[in-house]
Amino acid sequence: MVLIVGGAYQGKLDYAKNQFPDVEWIDGRDCEEEEIFSCGGIHHFHIYVKRYMKRNIEQQIIIRNPQIVIVSSEIGYGIVPVDRFEREYRELTGRICTRLAGEARQVHRVVCGIGTVIKG
Amino acid sequence: MVHTVTGGSGSGKSAYAEEWLTQHGKDGHLLYIATMKPFTEEAAEKIARHQRMRAGKRFAAIECYSGLKRLDVPENAGILLECVSNLTANELYGEEGRMKDWREALEDITGGIWHLAQQTECLVIVTNEVNSDINGYSEETECYRKLLGMVNQRLAKMSDRVTEVVYGIPVSVKKDEEIVE
Numbered sequence: 001m002v003l004i005v006g007g008a009y010q011g012k013l014d015y016a017k018n019q020f021p022d023v024e025w026i027d028g029r030d031c032e033e034e035e036i037f038s039c040g041g042i043h044h045f046h047i048y049v050k051r052y053m054k055r056n057i058e059q060q061i062i063i064r065n066p067q068i069v070i071v072s073s074e075i076g077y078g079i080v081p082v083d084r085f086e087r088e089y090r091e092l093t094g095r096i097c098t099r100l101a102g103e104a105r106q107v108h109r110v111v112c113g114i115g116t117v118i119k120g
Numbered sequence: 121m122v123h124t125v126t127g128g129s130g131s132g133k134s135a136y137a138e139e140w141l142t143q144h145g146k147d148g149h150l151l152y153i154a155t156m157k158p159f160t161e162e163a164a165e166k167i168a169r170h171q172r173m174r175a176g177k178r179f180a181a182i183e184c185y186s187g188l189k190r191l192d193v194p195e196n197a198g199i200l201l202e203c204v205s206n207l208t209a210n211e212l213y214g215e216e217g218r219m220k221d222w223r224e225a226l227e228d229i230t231g232g233i234w235h236l237a238q239q240t241e242c243l244v245i246v247t248n249e250v251n252s253d254i255n256g257y258s259e260e261t262e263c264y265r266k267l268l269g270m271v272n273q274r275l276a277k278m279s280d281r282v283t284e285v286v287y288g289i290p291v292s293v294k295k296d297e298e299i300v301e
Contacts, residue, residue: 005287007252074286076128078253079261087162094130094287101287109286118289 001062002069003104004115005097007077011113013043016071019108019115023069036061041069049093058099070104072097122237124245124279126272132288133246134170137200140283141244142177145198152179152200153193153236155186155207170202186210188232192239199240201233204247204275208268219260222267229267230274237278245279247272 004016017023023040028048036042037060049057049072061068076094081087101107106120123140127133141150152174158164174181179200184191186207193199201207211225220228237243251269255262276282282294 003287074128076130077249077251079250079257079265080129084162091130094128094132098130098132098288101289107287107289109291118286118291 001066001100001104002106002108003097003100004069004071004108004110005074006110008073010110012071012073012110015108015110015113015115016041016043016069020069036068037064039065039068041071043071045070045072046075046093049096050089053089053092055092058096058103061100062103070100121241121281122243122245122279123281123283124247124272124275125283125285126247126249126293127285128249128252131285133248133285134202135173136283136285136288136290137202137244137246138174138177138179141198141200141242145242148178148197149194150177150179150198150200151193151196151240152181152202153188153191154181154183155201155203155210157185157206157210186214187228189228189235191232191236193236196240198242198244199236200244200246201236202246204229204233204245204271205250205268207232208271209264212264212267219263222263222270225267226270226274229271230278233275234278245275247275249284 004012006012020041025041025043026035026039028042028044031042031048033052036048042048075090081090101119104119107118108115109118125133125137156163156167158167182193208229211229212220212222214220233245251265257265276294279294280296284291284293
């Protein structure tokens with residue numbers, strides 16, 4: 001498993017495609033729930049989390065698709081949202097990504113299109 | 121040794137900070153200074169989660185929501201202060217619901233943390249990065265963002281180490297320099 005993170009609009013997907021040219025991608029904004037277990041890579045993973053809000057989804061991903069490449073936006077770097085759902089979504093994304101990062105053989109962080117390997 | 125740990129929400133800052141202090145603090149009692157007020161259901165849940173994480177580790181907890189300058193702590197092998205984002209809100213908005221001048225709050229917060237640093241050989245400070253999003257906030261929230269940004273800069277200056285935790289991965293920002301201030 002590889003996790004690629006960074007703020008919005010930092011060129012994460014282009015970077016990911018460059019690093020992993022053979023991966024076929026699905027989009028977390030419109031994919032089916034089960035596709036995450038058969039795809040090569042997913043981008044907009046944080047939106048996938050928001051659409052399904054499944055706790056422990058990371059455990060299933062780790063077991064069922066251990067070779068996946070995941071691209072996700074960092075969304076926890078702001079003021080705590082007033083809306084309860086937004087707070088829960090933001091926190092859940094953090095917890096899920098922390099556990100995925102723990103399992104991943106590599107974690108990349110992309111800033112201004114430039115990736116830094118922070119694990120692996 | 122002063123070590124500031126920063127990062128986004130839900131990124132594993134607390135777990136890292138606890139682990140680091142458990143490994144780097146000397147033998148003996150560690151103090152956990154909690155700044156979050158347990159007044160809402162969500163806050164109480166968060167506090168309970170942190171208590172479960174600390175269970176079995178050698179921490180004694182002290183609650184201090186503001187006024188760290190006046191806090192004298194017992195002898196210890198290390199202190200974990202968690203977290204500066206709550207402390208900042210508590211200091212800025214005050215106990216009576218009145219907003220302090222941000223400069224006064226800045227002195228109270230950083231002076232209070234410095235006072236703590238004098239009472240231990242190993243202080244780990246957990247703070248939060250809240251300034252990487254849109255700033256369409258109210259004037260009051262904007263004031264809070266600015267204040268926390270300034271507090272974090274001062275903490276980084278007084279720290280020997282600064283680490284940003286990215287989804288559980290420690291990314292070193294500053295390491296083993298002379299203490300300034």
